[in-house]
Amino acid sequence: MGNVTIMKAKDAISARLAECYVTINGRRYNFMQMINVEFTIDKTKGKVSRLGAVMAGHKSYGMEGTFSGTMHYNTTVMRQLMADFKNTGVDTYFEVQITNDDPASDAKRQTVIFYDCLTDGGVLSKFDADADGESLDEPIEGTFDDFSIPEGFTELDGF
Secondary structure: OOOOOOOOHHHOOOOOOEEEEEEEOOEEEEOOOEEEEEEEEEEEEEEEOOOOOOOOEEEEEEEEEEEEEEEEOOOOHHHHHHHHHHHHOOOOOEEEEEEEEOOOOOOOEEEEEEEEEEEOOOOOOOOOOOOOOOOOEEEEEEEEOEEEEEEOOOOOOOO
16 A cells, blocks of 8 residues: 555544534524534536537536434424514525534534525424433424535645
8 A cells, every 4th residue: 555645533523513503683593402414515517418529528507505404302493484484474594604623633623604594394393202201303404595615624634
């Protein structure tokens, strides 16, 4: 293998060392209720015919952002957004900021902010008499229209 640089195990980012903040109508919430979440981008691509090439080419034309996750069932904030939409017909866009920060890793921190987020809906009320003492959680899904990365991970030695 020679002089191959191998990532140090300590540089893997801990799954639990993160912060999640949600800003709704100017109020910033520490969304510590989140158990897990993933924001993804799907690119819209099309095939491009190319004279003189056997293989088709591809070109990106746009993107769509979605998110999904699970949170503890202990806040009414997202349910209130659904009630507000039902009562007024005006949907509420919000912002989500996620920072991964593992002090043991030389990669340090990354912060990504997601703008113009909307939920796809959600749980209004629930219980589970057969849960054997387990806590209640709920899914959260939605879309976002833009994002920024104001703070990126530090490049690891050998990258």
